[in-house]
Amino acid sequence: xxxxxxxxxxxxxxxxxxxxxxxxxxxxxxxxxxxxxxxxxxxxxxxxxxxxxxxxxxxxxxxxxxxxxxxxxxxxxxxxxxxxxxxxxxxxxxxxxxxxxxxxxxxxxxxxxxxxxxxxxxxxxxxxxxxxxxxxxxxxxxxxxxxxxxxxxxxxxxxxxxxxxxxxxxxxxxxxxxxxxxxxxxxxxxxxxxxxxxxxxxxxxxxxxxxxxxxxxxxxxxxxxxxxxxxxxxxxxxxxxxxxxxxxxxxxxxxxxxxxxxxxxxxxxxxxxxxxxxxxxxxxxxxxxxxxxxxxxxxxxxxxxxxxxxxxxx
Ligand SMILES: O=P(O)(O)OC[C@H]1O[C@H](O)[C@H](O)[C@@H](O)[C@@H]1O
Numbered sequence: 001x002x003x004x005x006x007x008x009x010x011x012x013x014x015x016x017x018x019x020x021x022x023x024x025x026x027x028x029x030x031x032x033x034x035x036x037x038x039x040x041x042x043x044x045x046x047x048x049x050x051x052x053x054x055x056x057x058x059x060x061x062x063x064x065x066x067x068x069x070x071x072x073x074x075x076x077x078x079x080x081x082x083x084x085x086x087x088x089x090x091x092x093x094x095x096x097x098x099x100x101x102x103x104x105x106x107x108x109x110x111x112x113x114x115x116x117x118x119x120x121x122x123x124x125x126x127x128x129x130x131x132x133x134x135x136x137x138x139x140x141x142x143x144x145x146x147x148x149x150x151x152x153x154x155x156x157x158x159x160x161x162x163x164x165x166x167x168x169x170x171x172x173x174x175x176x177x178x179x180x181x182x183x184x185x186x187x188x189x190x191x192x193x194x195x196x197x198x199x200x201x202x203x204x205x206x207x208x209x210x211x212x213x214x215x216x217x218x219x220x221x222x223x224x225x226x227x228x229x230x231x232x233x234x235x236x237x238x239x240x241x242x243x244x245x246x247x248x249x250x251x252x253x254x255x256x257x258x259x260x261x262x263x264x265x266x267x268x269x270x271x272x273x274x275x276x277x278x279x280x281x282x283x284x285x286x287x288x289x290x291x292x293x294x295x296x297x298x299x300x301x302x303x304x305x306x307x308x309x310x311x312x313x314x
Contacts, residue, residue, distance in 0.1 A: 025140075039144070056263075076273060079163055082126060112137075126160075142294075145292045154283045161281075164279065181223045182221055214242055238290040241277070246269040
């Protein structure tokens with residue numbers, strides 16, 4: 001039987017970790033590991049990989065995969081007492097066979113619903129009960145959608161508070177040929193300067209050194225223009241006001257064990273996030289955070305593209 005047309009397939013990935021492969025009829029695909037609820041691959045109709053995963057990525061228990069889309073929950077980075085980026089990215093998620101309905105029905109057959117609930121060990125680290133439902137869906141045009149629904153299921157009447165990010169690693173041809181549009185003139189916290197607050201200048205963002213910034217209250221659309229590849233990624237987000245931009249550059253790259261020395265040239269993290277204003281849920285309350293990624297061919301030459309058209313077009 002040809003597996004080509006099966007929209008959702010359960011398979012074994014690296015180190016026999018279980019993964020789900022999503023296939024859209026026109027040829028695009030995505031892969032999601034139960035380890036971390038982690039998207040590790042997103043390919044367009046021509047089979048080109050759109051996400052970066054390090055050649056040194058470790059697929060090990062209790063360790064996050066370097067690349068793809070790690071989920072940072074219940075804490076972004078070191079903004080709190082928990083381990084860096086929280087624990088959701090290195091826990092084993094389950095397939096959610098009977099997820100509550102979505103208000104708008106996704107027309108895509110190629111989707112998977114995952115769920116994470118705390119283990120007894122997790123409750124010792126973060127003393128709360130929750131259900132974290134994640135839907136990963138491939139749209140008909142190959143768009144990749146992630147929807148998170150987090151519900152407080154505490155029975156002790158206590159609210160909980162968290163920060164969150166989809167830590168997406170985009171694959172780019174050459175970081176020095178890339179620009180990000182949609183974050184100009186915004187305020188940001190600079191992680192390289194004690195999270196101090198600054199205001200971005202008016203120009204699109206380009207890269208010539210290490211960057212680790214949390215842009216605050218951003219527009220719902222951000223574009224990453226890859227000049228050399230003639231490709232533009234568009235990120236659309238909902239419920240996620242902030243956006244982190246990260247590239248470790250050469251020095252930090254060498255210090256990251258599961259990252260190649262030169263790989264910083266071929267990746268850029270733009271992370272839809274809720275950080276500055278943490279989310280608080282009372283028992284029974286649910287939060288949603290959605291990210292939709294699309295990759296479109298762009299015939300960009302310097303000065304030719306009107307950024308407003310990229311950002312305002314549908
Ligand atoms: O190495 P990790 O724990 O995956 O974190 C990688 C990076 O994630 C985010 O982008 C943070 O803003 C950075 O400060 C951090 O270095």
